[in-house]
Amino acid sequence: MTAGAAARRRLQAGLALASALLLAAGLAAGGEGWSPQALFQLLGSPDAALIVGQIRAPRTLGAWLTGALLGLAGALAQGLFRNPLADPFLLGSASGASLAVVSLLAAGSLGGMPGLLPQIGLVGAAFAGALAGVLLTLLLARGAQHTLRLLLAGVVVGVVLSALSDLLTIAVPEALRGRQAFMLGSTSTLGWEGCAMLALGLVLLLPLAQKLSRVLDALVLGEDSARSLGLPLPALRLALVVLLAAATGLAVAQAGLVAFVGLAAPHLVRRLAPGLHGHLLAASALAGGVLLLAADVVARTLTAPQELPVGLLTAVFGGAYLLWLLNRQREL
Numbered sequence: 375m376t377a378g379a380a381a382r383r384r385l386q387a388g389l390a391l392a393s394a395l396l397l398a399a400g401l402a403a404g405g406e407g408w409s410p411q412a413l414f415q416l417l418g419s420p421d422a423a424l425i426v427g428q429i430r431a432p433r434t435l436g437a438w439l440t441g442a443l444l445g446l447a448g449a450l451a452q453g454l455f456r457n458p459l460a461d462p463f464l465l466g467s468a469s470g471a472s473l474a475v476v477s478l479l480a481a482g483s484l485g486g487m488p489g490l491l492p493q494i495g496l497v498g499a500a501f502a503g504a505l506a507g508v509l510l511t512l513l514l515a516r517g518a519q520h521t522l523r524l525l526l527a528g529v530v531v532g533v534v535l536s537a538l539s540d541l542l543t544i545a546v547p548e549a550l551r552g553r554q555a556f557m558l559g560s561t562s563t564l565g566w567e568g569c570a571m572l573a574l575g576l577v578l579l580l581p582l583a584q585k586l587s588r589v590l591d592a593l594v595l596g597e598d599s600a601r602s603l604g605l606p607l608p609a610l611r612l613a614l615v616v617l618l619a620a621a622t623g624l625a626v627a628q629a630g631l632v633a634f635v636g637l638a639a640p641h642l643v644r645r646l647a648p649g650l651h652g653h654l655l656a657a658s659a660l661a662g663g664v665l666l667l668a669a670d671v672v673a674r675t676l677t678a679p680q681e682l683p684v685g686l687l688t689a690v691f692g693g694a695y696l697l698w699l700l701n702r703q704r705e706l
Contacts, residue, residue, distance in 0.1 A: 378649060382657070385647040389660035393438060396667045400434030401426060403674040428565075436564030437670040437684070438663040439572035440629045441639070445662020446580060447621040448636030449643075449655050453590035454614050455525055458644065462622040462636040465524070465615065466531035470507020471500040471626045473539045475556045479549035480542055497568070500556070501627035507531055508619040518611040521597070559632035559685020561670050568628045575624040580659060583617050586610065587651035632685045634692025635666050 447462035455464070463469075478499045512518060515527035543550050589610045592600040600607055625632070639662035643654055666684070669691065673682040 378647070381647040382649050382653050385643065386653075386657055386660060389657065389664055392664045393660065393667070396664060396671060397434055397438065399671050400437065400667060401430050403430070403671045432566045432569050433561050433564045434667065434670070436569045436572060436628060437561040438667045439569060439576055440561065440564075440625045440632065441635050441666025442576055442659040442663035443572060443579070443621045443625040444632060444636040444666065445639035445658040445660070446576070446583060446655060447618050447625065448638075448662065449640040449651070449658035450583060450590075450614055450618040450621070451636070452640050453593060453651055453654075454611065454618065455521060456593060458641055459637065461634075462618060462625075463532070463631070465528040465619065465622075466507030466511045466535060467504035467619060467622045467626060468507070468631050469532040469535035469539065470510070471504040471623070472553065472556060472631065473535045473542070474499040474503025474506070476539045476542050476549050476553050479552040480546035496552070496556070497627045500630075501623045504623035504626050505619055507535060508615065508623075510535075512612075512615065517608060518615050519608045521611070524611075524615070555683075556630040557685070558683035559630040559688070561629050561666075561684050562681065564628060572624060572628055575620065576659070579617055579621050580655065583614075583655050584652055586614060586617070587655055589614070590651040629666075630685060632666060633689040634695075635662050635669075635688055638692050638695055639665055 444462060448460075451460040451462050451464055452458050454460070475496055478496060511524065511528045511531045514531060515524045518524055539553065543553055589600070589605060592603055592605060597607060622636075640654060640658040643657040643661050647653075647657070666688065669687045670684050673684045673687050676682060
C-alpha cells in the first residue's frame with residue numbers, strides 16, 4: 375500500500391470515528407448543555423422517547439446527513455469548475471430557495487393564497503426554488519457546454535434573485551423573520567421524515583457521483599485533454615450539474631443556507647489526503663457531516679439553554695479558516 379493510499383484510509387477511518395462520536399454527543403446535547411450523565415439520567419425517564427427519540431436523534435442524524443450532502447455538492451462544484459474555492463451555491467440554488475421561501479411567507483402573511491403554506495410547506499418551497507434557480511442558470515447559460523458561461527450565469531441569477539428577495543421583504547416586512555431564519559440556517563426543525571429524504575438523497579446521489587468521478591479527474595487536466603479522451607463533455611457536465619443541484623436542493627430545503635460546509639469539507643480533504651475524485655467525493659461527504667454536526671453540537675451547548683443559528687457558526691469558523699489559509703499562503 376502506498377503512502378497516499380494509507381493516508382486516505384486513515385482519513386476516512388478518522389472521519390467515520392468522528393462521526394460516531396459526534397452522533398453520540400448530539401444525543402447528549404440539550405438545553406442544559408452537553409453532559410453524558412444527563413443523557414443516562416434522561417434515558418431512564420419516561421420523557422426519553424420524546425426528547426431523545428423524537429427531537430435529539432432526528433436532529434443529530436439530520437445534521438450529519440445535511441452536512442454530508444453539502445460536502446458532496448462542494449466536491450462536485452469544485453471539480454466541475456476546477457476551482458478549490460467553489461461552493462454548492464454558485465449556480466443560483468441558494469438565491470432561488472430564498473426567493474421561494476420569502477414568496478411563500480409573504481403570500482401567507484397577506485392571505486392571498488389561503489391554505490398554500492401548510493400544503494406546500496417551506497421545505498418543499500425551498501427545494502423547488504433551489505432547483506428553479508439552477509434551471510434558470512442553465513437556460514441563461516444555454517446549457518452546460520461552457521464552464522465559464524455557466525459560472526457567470528450562476529452569479530447573475532444569484533444577484534438578481536437575491537435582489538428580488540430583498541424587494542419582496544421590503545414590501546412585506548412580515549416575511550423578514552422567516553427569511554432571516556432561513557438565511558442563517560437551522561437544524562432545529564429536522565424530523566424523521568426529513569432524515570428519510572436526506573438519507574435517500576445521499577444513498578442515491580453519492581454512487582451516481584462516483585460513477586462520474588473519472589470525468590472530474592479528466593477535467594482537472596483541462597477541457598481540451600478531456601475532449602481528447604472522447605468524453606461527451608456537454609452531456610456529462612449537465613449530469614454533474616443535475617447531481618450538484620439535487621444534493622444542494624435537498625440540504626437547503628431541510629436546513630436553510632448553511633455556509634462554508636460545502637466549501638471547507640472538500641478543501642480539508644484535499645489538504646489532508648489528496649487523491650482522485652472517487653476518494654474525494656466520499657471523503658468530502660464524511661467531512662461535511664462531521665463539520666455540520668460539530669457546529670450543531672456547539673450551537674446547542676455554547677450558550678445553553680439558548681441556541682445559536684448553526685449557519686452563523688459555520689460562517690464564523692469558515693471565515694476564520696479562509697483567513698488562516700490566506701496568511702499561510704503569504705508566509706510561503
